[in-house]
Amino acid sequence: MIRQGNNFPLIIRGTRLVLRKTALHSAVNLRLVDLARVSNQKRWLEFEFTDEMSFTATKKKSFIPVNRFVLRSGCVLEFDAFASSATNSNVRSLPKGTEFSGDLAKNIENSPDLKLYVRPVDLETYWNVLGRQLEIDSDVSASSLRDSAYSDLIRGTFCEALDSLDTETIFGSAGVNGLRIARWFSLNPKFASILDSLSPPVTWYDHALNTAILSSYFAYSMGATEKVLANFAQATLLADIGMLDVDQELLNSISNLVPSQVRKLEAHVNLGFKRLAQIAAPNWMMLMIVYQHHERPDRKGYPVAIPEDLISDGAKMYAIVDRFLIHCGKRFPLQPSSITEAIELLESESGTHIAEEHFQCWKSIVLKSL
């Protein structure tokens, strides 16, 4: 763990970087938004990380922002960042050089859930570094993660399992698969802007990452082998890749959609399947997760409305985690529920929206981790 003073512990674990600002009794999360395509417009709030992996705090509520991140290995990573507040339900783009002070600092005090997102500018370097597991990663324990603001979802045995499951296992050997995914995304300039525009308060990218992590853990708990797990994680990350081909105005629309618009939105599963089949050589399980993750056991899903026995296990598992995260309020505009409430809501949906048998497995996994 790298520390700057006593008040600003900085934790980097795998792809997640968490900064806790304990002095203000609030947690500010800095999360490496990996995989997201890098924005060329450097309009986000910038932070400085020196070669000792620390940032400079000038006052209690402010610090000098620069966007260079020099690792001990000598690699330089650059980041773009933006701020978002779940309370205010908006995302603010901050001009280059904006100091973390004044109104923003006040907002932090008023919004304990304010999050700052940073994204790597040089994605390839980032992945190469990730492949080496960020030297600073070694002494981060599950307990430190458990204490973080993100811990409402990942704690208990889940954290322990995450500790034993490093990102190499989740995303494939030595980050190679991760790099491949990143390249896929970087081919699609619309991706980052779509993700950004789908805030607040949590971007679709976040949702993809959250779902991928939880789904991977689900698969791990069900005894998936490492190879299957790597494919599964990639597929769950890419499940909504078809959104790239959906009209952006439609995605931004917050009003009630008319049936023809709903149909266009639903087409993302077909488009995602098509895109994945064309740009890569995935296996059948991956294709089915992308294609069937909105199918329902009561045959009211889409795109084919197949019965439960024809839905692949991967798609059923993804669908459960997807809805679980929605109920946990990790997705706009629903109000967040506690994990227990989310499980109760899921229970009422099992057999109709989600597969009952798979849900029972998920329930036991989650309840065991509480």
Next chain:
Amino acid sequence: MLEINSAEEFMNLIDEVPLLVQLTTQLAETLENERGVGESRFHEDRKFARHRCSLHGILECDANINPLLSNKKTSKVIIRDLSRNGFGVIAPEQWYPSQLVKLSLPIGQSICEVTRVRYHGNECFEVGLLVRKLIKYPQAEEET
């Protein structure tokens, strides 16, 4: 891959291939009652009107870029409707978007792309096909 050169060859062949589609009662009734120009379904925006027809054809997989999408299925299908650039067929098995298929008809063959699939029942899938290429039989072309 079926090599058919005339309508006669097609007619001989279509009689030999069994129809494995298991129509649901509801769909059978709909097919029985449907006539003329079909209405727009699934809230879709259509460019060209869909005309109801009642034909049999043979559907088989064409060359696909992704080997996962290439299968050796060949089946007799019911052609439910057709429009200027597509067909709606009832097939006994599930097909997937972007799969390239060859549809053999009495007047020629058509290379199509699967655009949508809907489940109606066991061994009963409605498949939407977008025409990529039409190849008329030589004899039919001469007559034209």
